[in-house]
Amino acid sequence: MARIVVDPVTRIEGHLRIEANLEGGKLTDAWSSGTMFRGIEMILQGRDPREAWIWAQRICGVCTMVHAIASVRAVEDALQIEVPENARIVRHLIAGAQMVQDHVIHFYHLHALDWVDVAAALKADPAKTSQIAQSISNSEKSSATYFRGIQQRVKAVVDSGQLSLFASGYWGHPAYVLPPEVNLLAVAHYLEALAFQKDFIRIHAVLGGKNPHPQSFLVGGMSTAMDPNEPAAVINPDTIDLMRTLVHTARKFVDEYLVPDVLAVAPFYKNWFSLGGGVGNFLSYGDYSSGDPNDPKMFLFPRGIVMGRDISKVLPVDQSKITESVAHSWYEYSGGDTGGIHPSEGQTIPKYTGPKPPYDQLDVNAKYSWLKTPRYDGTPMEVGPLARMVVGYASGKKEIVDSVNSALKALNAPPAVLFSTLGRLAARALEAQIMVNQLEGWVDKLDDNLAHGNTTIFNPVRWDPGSWPKSASGHGWHEAPRGSLGHWIEIDGKAIKNYQAVVPTTWNAGPRDAQGQRGPYEAALLNTPVADPNRPLEILRTIHSFDPCIACAVHVIDAQGREYTIPRVA
């Protein structure tokens, strides 16, 4: 038996370490460890709840804004503030654009190199790549000349001997099986996606001044003032036009690149439809209401739970059943480390007991991660695009059922293939398509409201802290690109008393619980074949299929606090 350590796991957000046991060419056990923590929740204590979103947003700069929206929702829930329709639509637009952006970047820049051999693209015949491109998509950039140009650019980089970001890849690994022509197609689209993401996300600049970290949220609405006749208003006929153009670009990209590319690559890796299944329990808080924000029946992504891959029934979500425990996390609980605590009463007392760095191996029988272990009714749950598609499919949500069925038809496969590494990939692409189709409707709705003089975008009744009750508490949920996100806040005397975030990657990447149950990452790695222990490409495939975001997942703090003395010049 050999121990494999992958640290750093790259092409993810944050600092993740995977340790796994290899026996007979397959993984027999695995441990997931988050190796960085900052302590944002403690830093928030005592501050103005109206600005909590500005701080909480910095939990993550990849899924930027998701913590902002969860934070304002939590404060609005606590102070019982109703948000005007325009503000809800602007938030949907910002969050929806983020989801499309995130899913595109994830597939091309964080995940594709697990399936695509860049070096092999040099052997491709550009004319054949062109034929393939034209058979799967209406994209205008599909000529042999175009692909030859890309190939020459890659060749120039390879010939120079300076391979830049591609210098450390596992090129030539036996697990890469795409024909050279498909590799070239994917490399070309890697570069196209780089150009796309920086253009499309200008929609965040329009509605938030910048990306990452747009700056236009307010407790009670948005700062994006609307007026049909004022050029200085953030939302005016000109910016509506710009947003419409950007949304159109995104729709074209998802339809002509993302979805066809995923469906073209997947059939070459069919064995990955039966690997990486994980825990098989799926949770979705649901989001994107078409009307009442508190009515799950109006959600685009339904709220619900699917247990044990049984899509014949959807169970309701009861938030009181959510707990976090620290049996294998570097924290302690005052009442003992084996039990779980609801986030509204969350404790965060860090206690590092791991090896002193530098170290070679963690003691996985003891505590081994900065992530806590969330459970629903004591059970590990997977969250994310696959969970949303599974819960939506099982709920009979039309957009999701149609989308999933058409993909399954294209792949000639039953719904069971969804519960896999490739299933996560497919779910993410389909979800991007469902979302990109919503964006234009939201722009239209803003345009319509503008034309009819409905320009209210902020509810001022609770802006003045003098209007608040002495104490209040609430929670804010959001379906972020990586899954179900919840913030819990307690306000006392106009300041934050306690703040807790339970984050998608914590659900997926958390360590074992006191009962020894593995979380989704650890479970998904079981039985994964590894051809070469020195180049564990297969581990990356399954871990990347979850789209890890470790900065999000670790957010706890030292209740004592300290100021470190600046060292003298050495």
Add this chain to the structure above:
Amino acid sequence: MLANDYDLAKALKSRGITRRQLVKFCSATLAMLALPDRYLAQTVAAIGKAKKPVLVWLQFQDCTGCSESMLRSSHPEVADVVLDLLSWEYHEVIMAGAGTAAISLLDNIVKEDKGKYLVVVEGAIPMADDGAYCTIGGRSAIDIARQVCGNAAATIAVGACAFDGGLVRSSPNPTGALGVHEAVPGIKVINMAGCPHNPANTAAVLVHYLTFNDLPALDQYNRPLFAYGRIIHDMCERRAHYDAGRFVTEWGDDGHKKGWCLYKMGCKGPEATFNCPIVQWNDHTSWPIRAGHGCIACAAPRFWDHMSPFYDRLPNVPGFGVEVTAGEIGLGLVGAVVAGVSVHGLINTIRPAPKPADQPPPAVGKEN
């Protein structure tokens, strides 16, 4: 006009870029750096070198927002930076290899390119508890930073966290976080403050370094003067409204729709130095004040503690009108920055004297 024109042309061709593209890119960058056109030939020649300088991008206690911001670079586009301008070899969020492949690549760069490679640092460095709050490959962030920054030609600290610890260091600083120039004293550092850094400024610094083999002129916080030398309030598109006494007094009111001044809503523009209003974000699309929200002075030292509460109005401004300069208003919070963590809105303190604009960057860290 170029001494080595033939080789340059060959080098460019081998990398798939036309000379026209290169000159266009260099001109745009010179404009950003406010350098005269006579440097163009030098810039073009430097960037056309056959062997590209190696760049290492380290991530410590970060949110990856500064990496994402770099991906949004539009002039030059990120693909051009990564494939043509530099050999961008180590950057965890986007590099091909992982685990030992990544670690040995980094070790190799430090050994083979010692003193020649550039390093970008994103995120704060936790100093408490033997560095246990951030490890990569089992090594602490501070251990890695000492080795990799210590052997680099120069370190570019991007974002508030790498600059001075940023949000991670804000009270009560649970992990003993510091910015890179405090955590690793004695190295040559340029600080690209901001939350996140603006990729247009960072790209300009890279080009400046490639051209002149040195950093641009810096202020007392080691921030480049071309980007951090002027006050936002003085360049703000809403400034005329301030001078005329037209203020937003409630979110969504008439003044808000008309783009009036956000000072009364807590805008920190009068305290903030950054070229945000000029360069803007995401291919010059917008910036936070245009999006209707006040500035949070994200490029200011220790801004999280010193500029918050973000919705509280800046300290008393003696009357409104053109005769009051933003510099005078700026005295208040810049002073508070010096005074300490808990002081909000302290006025009448003395601002530290900035270095003159033409002073060369401090020549520290030569012994490394």
